[in-house]
Amino acid sequence: MTLRRLLKSLVIPVFLLVGLHASAQETILVSGKVSDSKDGSPLVGVSINVKGTTTGTTSDATGKFSLKAKPGATIVFTYVGFVNHEVVVSTPEMNVALTAVQSSLNEVVVIGYGTARKKDLTGAVANVTSKDFQKGNITTPEQLIAGKVAGVSIISNSGRPGAGSTIRIRGGSSLVASNDPLIVVDGVPLDYNGISGAANPLSFINSNDIESFTVLKDASAAAIYGSRANNGVIIITTKKGKGGALRFTFNTNNSVSQLFNKVDVLSSSEVKSLVNQYGSPKQMSQLGNSNTDWQDQIYQTGFGTDNNLTMMGGLKNLPYRLTVGYMNQTGVLKTDNLQKTSVSLALNPTFLDNHLKVDLNLKGSAQNTRFADEGAIGTAVGFDPTQPIYSNDKRYGGYFEWREADGSLIQNRANNPLGMLEQRWDEQNPKRLISNLQLDYKFHFLPELRANMNAALDYSNSEGHVYVPDSAASNYTSGGLYRQSKQEKKNSVFDFYLNYAKDIKSINSRVDVTAGYSYNNFWTKNYFYRDLNAKHDTIAGTKNVNFPYDIPENTLMSYWARLIYNYGSRYFLTASLRRDGSSRFSKENRWGTFPSLGLAWSIKNEDFMKSNKTFSELKLRLGYGLTGQQDGIGNYDYLSRYGLGAQTAAYQMGSQYVTYYGPFGFNSNLKWEELTSYNAAIDFGFLNNRINGSIDFYLRKSQDLLNNVPQAAATNFSSYVLANVGSLENKGVEFTLNTNPVRNTNFNLNVNFNVAYNDNQITKLNYNPNDPTGLPTGTAAAVNGFVQIHQVGYSRNTFYMYQQIYDENGKPIEGLFEDRNRDGILNDKDKNYVHSAVADWIGGFNADFTYKKWSGGFVMRGSLNNYVYNNVFANRGRLNNVTGAYIIGNASSNYLTTQFKGENDKQTLSDYYLENASFLRMDNIFAGYNFGKVLRDAATLRLNASVQNVFVITKYQGLDPEIANGIDQNIYPRPTVFSLAINLDF
């Protein structure tokens, strides 16, 4: 019995359906080769099915196939990017040439509430399908398209397994509200808030299941999502069952993660000599004799394995796809671990002569995570290297800790970094199930009319705890820690729409009209628990929580309509209108209207261009749209409310501790942020689209921006209240170029390039238009106040710092800054607006090739003029990091350059620490080999080796130039990951 048969016999009963009883009589063995009609090159992996049966196969690495079919049966060849081809069986030999879909323009793109033909698109829509995804060990889906789409910046937040990313489409249009795009998975808009106990809510989606990403960049495309579309929309579509014979795919990806870089700190002997020179007698007596590299102690080599078994096929008219996945990844920070088990099922049957299409998607995932205490990273950098890792006794778990002579812990000490990791179990078990049922019904009496209903529930349940034993220094006084946590979330979606699409030949037009209703409810239940000690006893000085739980909830209700019109395949129009109601605003401001209009002119399809040999595509697009934003606003901010203070914050009157009711700040006039955006673009293609691309110009004007606005003192119950007062502009240009320089039987090469320029400028901040105050933002360690400011006339997150003065040798002089206003006093009036954390230019460059059975490629990303404040230098590059406290510490080796003592309160705000962090990163490089048929032709095997985060070219002196907010504190460093993937199809 072959493995395939074994699996089949196991799996089929699961479906409780009887299938696969294709009769053996009269069948013949049909075999042949599938090739590209253009150049005769073999096509690998073409789906070949006998129509009306479940019999099917795929072409192998040389394009060859064989299957059994009755003479007279029809064999269907399907292949992404090629026109479907049908052949009636007559002879045993069948060689087929498939024709590429003309410039992919008949491809259908998911655009939100339906699909559109690519050629009908008028907006800035980018589509990335699985064949173009980044390869390698990807633990979170958005990284699949990093560097692939012009104007979309995806920066991973840390090197933690499964960590999320900061995604910015066209520069971000908000200040305090969210700048994250809306993410929609199979029609289910995801909650913008995270899931408790998970590093990143997107990590629940198995990267393996994703078929495509569609990025709606401009408002003419995104406005169909109305009030949540300000920052663009990313639509994730997962793979569906396609029917045909039962096929299995098994892939396993195994990886090793390694750090090649750590923060340069002083050596043990350097610390010793500094303490002996500058330290107190107490500190001299504290010096140890060890030579401990604390960073080496907290980091390790990470290992990961990600395994997925997919089964797909069709049972009668029930196409299905089932994936089971298991991932286990240890972090490079000791004790960090992410385990994930996922199951996803797609059932895609049709009924009533294909009039009713049903899509059922279930995506379930359970994570089992131990979060390492990231505080250990900074502690390790600053911990005295002369001390040993372990003490000679058993107190405090055996770890070296700073003690007084009597053995008790010193107040305001740093805890042993390794002890911080190994004596803390922050274990979380979030589970999530995203399920949706979509019914699409083509009316029998009017097949151009469809009714579509999508009902979805995104449910998650997270439970976990933090446990610290009573021996750990961190929680020694309270006898350890047991902190319970629990959260439930229900995000329900109901969409209904009617779509009418018809080619009206008489007027040379195609009309596609959709109108619908959408309901979205976000429900969260956060449980509250009192902290207990390691023995689960109460800790002195803690009180019971006031409420066992809280249920924040919000609802969105929408009506919308869209028209896609095409005249003679030359003139295109897309118009949409959405009306959104949100529970987050008062009745007066609850509803907003969001229109859009897109126009396109396909010049190539004009008669005068038809004979033009140079252009294979030339299209002009113009778009306008109004979108909104309400993420980042509290659920009840418009209401005047009172909250009950904790029992530990009561006021004692007589002998009674009275818990109080206090009023919250509120703004009953709160409403949507609005963004008006304009887009003008040219799509072009040459040489039969072997060179193609587009240039987009855009202008995005945000108004009624939410900002935390100071309230005149005592006029509200909070001195800062969220209000719609700001405005901001982004303008930019995006250029995408895809080329296919070599394409022949043996060798195919694609080289793609994208680059985007964005200019971000704040145009209004406060009620008072001439107010010079700005909105300070960006706190950092050892900084008095803020590092950045939002200020009118400048980019958001502009650095606002003192101007350093240097000596004749170019060495910065501690505490000496330019008195910019020449008033003889150095104060915040002398601060200077210097650069922004937001890059001017971002780009991606990637190439991939196939040569015979080999394949390979790389993805590079770059960023120009993103500035980073090196807080590691500022906070740690001073003498008093070593000798300034009661205990000895360590400093960044930047101290050796500056010799700063650390006695000046403005020094950390010096522009000396601001660096241009432009970079070019080799994100990913991979090589693959296709073995073709193996195991006596029972399976095809592919191997893929890849390296992620290969190298970074930058002048930035810190560990990593890629910091989303531009403030480099001690982030969890991003490791280099080597992985080997094996893919077996059978």
Next chain:
Amino acid sequence: MKNRHHVLVLFLAAVIVSTGCEKKLDLLPTNDITAETVFSTAAGYKQAAAKFYASMVVEGNPTRDIPPEIVSDMGNTGFLRMYWYLQCLSTDEAGWTYFNNTDPVGIHQMTWSANTQVIAGLYYRCYYTIGVCNNFIQQSTDAKLSERGITGADATEIKALRAEAQFLRAYNYWVLLDNFGNVPFIDDSYVFGSGVLPKQIKAAELFKYVEDQLKAIDAGTDMKAARTNENGRADKGAVWALLARLYLNAKVYSGADRYTDAITYANKVIAAGYKLHPKYKELMLADNDLIAEKSAPAQEFIWTIRYDGTNTQTWSGTTFLVHGPSGVTGDSSGSNGTWNCMRITEQFVDKFASSDIRGQFWTSTQSKTMDVLLGDGTKGYSSSKFRNKTRTGAIGPHTNASKDFVDIDFPIFRLAEIYLIYAEATLRGGSGGNSTTALGYVNELRTRAYNGSTSGNLIPADLTLNFVLDERGRELFWEGHRRTDLIRYGLFTTGTYLWAWKGDVRNGTAVDSKYNLYPIPAIDLSANPNLVQNPGY
């Protein structure tokens, strides 16, 4: 055909079930409630009143009262800590070791600006309390009470709380008057959330307002009589004490002196039966609530704000006066140890005679001279005046497990200050008092300060204005009076009296007279175009 109908029916049913009802957009929070609910019962009123008192002690809960845009570090946003920074740290009483964003940067050196966090912090803290008081006063008018059917003893109690709200508002306006001078004015006629911008009033007008308010409370019957209210709540004793303090400084505030009035109200306080607690070193201990009890053998405290290591936890209250002083061991302070923040200038230390027990200086880890201000916690003595221990030496009974939070209450007014007001106002020519009584009051303090010995007592000729200033320094050290005193004596910004690091110079220097007032925070100038900055900033 049948199937088709099923599909249509299914669609139709789903659509009907899900659409149409816009009521679904009316959502209310689970645990938070509206004003109507809070103010529906007498217990609710008391919980709302606890909020304006709590605004004097904690940082705010469930959300911070003072947002991070104003003071980034929450632990600095409580009233006492910021008040202490502006009143004590700005003077010879203290210097501060650190200069991170969690710290009161530039206060001791007098290099502050309109953007200094803790200055804005105190300003907004006062207005926060004023806002909560205004709201309570609006919600507790006679009309509202009868509308809500609250009568009898409940109504009487709520009216007392309303009078306390009026008092607390007056106290906070006094803090603003003293520190900022010319400030925006807003009272209970204001409609919250209306966006109407308050007008700025001059210090003299604000002085008049505070005076009128206090006198009205005193004249009324709602406020509880002196020494009759619950411990932790203000009564007429506190009203008189504030009036006495206000009148003592009247010349600074309004240009005209009012020493006779100061004596009048000091006399009212003294006549109410407050007495000095016999042991000075027990004033700032974990069980010092006993000194505020009307049943105490000697009730010295007129009004305290109350802290508790379990029930009233904050980083900004007396806990900061326990941990803050440099070098003091946890053993001594009844906590988990020192933050190494505060030290005292040598000029101030020198004001204490060796047998004066009040300094309670911590010297073992410290050098006396403050040669270095920033980054070195060992330069300058500190003090263990505030200790989280009871009179028996046990640690504060409600101290939390990690020994962060303490049980010490803080007296806003105590009798010793009233004695010294009486003495100073008499010396300054106020009528209604006499120098013999003044000498007697001061010698009562001196005897306690010399541990029961009369060796430190004065003869009439010793009792001068300068002596009273120094005596106030010694008696009320670190209790939040020093800046006001130095300004009243014209010594705060001038070159007559210098201390270590005044004006950011090792041995001190005169600074611009603008520093006699703190600047209106830049944030409020931005929010309220009606405001004009104080001169010089």
